[in-house]
Amino acid sequence: MATNSDALLAAPGIRQAAVRSLEHRFFKAVAMLFPLLTFAGFARSYYLKFLSDAPPLPGGTAVHIHGLVMSAWVVLFSVQAYLGATKRIKLHIALGMIGIGLAAAVLVTGTITSLSAVKRGGTFPGFTPNEFLMIPTFDLVMFAAAFIAAIIWRRRPADHKRMMLMTMLCFLPPSLARLPLEVVMQLGPIFFLGVPILIGAAAFAVDSYRRGRVNRAFAVALGLFTVISPIRLVLAKTETWNDIAEALVRIY
Known part of the structure; x- marks a missing residue:
C-alpha cells in the first residue's frame, strides 16, 4: 500500500510528466499554425494561382525557386516540430542536417527575391521600394540569428525548440501581409508586424504558465523581436538606409 510520503515523492514526477505532455501538445499546435497561415497568405498569389x-x-x-524552398522549409518545420513532440529524436536529428542546408537556401533565395522586387518597384502602400526592403531584410537577419541559436543549443531541447519557434515568427509577416482581409490594408505594418508579436507573446505566456517558470532564451529572443519590429519601420525612412538599399540593389 502506498504511503502519504510515497505520494508526495511521486507528485513532482507526475507534475513534470504533465508539463511535458502539455508542452508536446503546444508545439504540435504551433507546427500546424505555420503552414496554415503560409497557405492562407500565399493561396491567391502562389499556391492556388492556377485557378x-x-x-x-x-x-x-x-521567385518560383524561392517559393519551392520556402514551402519545403515550412513543411520541414512542421515535420520537425511533430517529430520532436512525439520523441522521434533520431529522425529529428537526421532531418535537422537537411534543415541546415535548407535554411541557407532560404537566406540566399530570400535575399535574391527581395532585391529583385526592389528593382521591379515592388513595395507595400506607404513605402518606397527601397524603404520596404527593410522589412524582408530584417526578417532574414532575425531568422538567421534565431536559427543559429537553435543549432548552437541543439543539445538543450527547451531552448532549441523555442528558438525554432522564433524562426517561425520571423517569417509570418510576408504571409500576413498577403491575407485577403481589409484589415491588412487598413493597418498595414501594424497588422503584419504586430500579429507575430502577439502570437509570440501568447506563446510565451502559455509556455511560462505551463512550465511554472520563464525560459530565459525565449524571453530575450522575443524581447529583441518585439523591439526590433517597430524600430525597423523608423529606420526604413532614413537616408542612411536608402543609401544602403541603393548599394545592395546595385550589387545585385
Missing part, C-alpha cells in the same frame, strides 16, 4: 487568370508572377524563375 485564376492572373498574369504570371513577376520575378521569373527566381
